[in-house]
Amino acid sequence: GKIAGWIHVFLSITPYTDLVTEVGGLVINDADREQGIGRMLIQQAEQWAKSKQTSAVRIRSNVKRVESHIFYKAVGYEEIKKQVNYFKSIPQDL
DSSP states (O other): OOOOEEEEEEEEEETTEEEEEEEEEEEEOGGGTTSSHHHHHHHHHHHHHHHTTOSOEEEOOOTTOHHHHHHHHHTTOOOOOOOOOOOOOOOSOO
């Protein structure tokens, strides 16, 4: 009767990639971790990706989230690059 976790997946295409499924977020409640919920959600995302005939599943994870990196490698994902994200707020009162 409670939410133990959620996953956000969406289709993504760029000029340099084929259509892929991307995981936008995966969150498991602290009390419910290490019970296979994350693995089950990733498997569901992969099944969804297959149903959409995408070429791959991409997951981005903050470099600080070491536990997540261990998990993603354990479920078969490989690290392909590191990157830096830049952000600038745009004032709306111009």
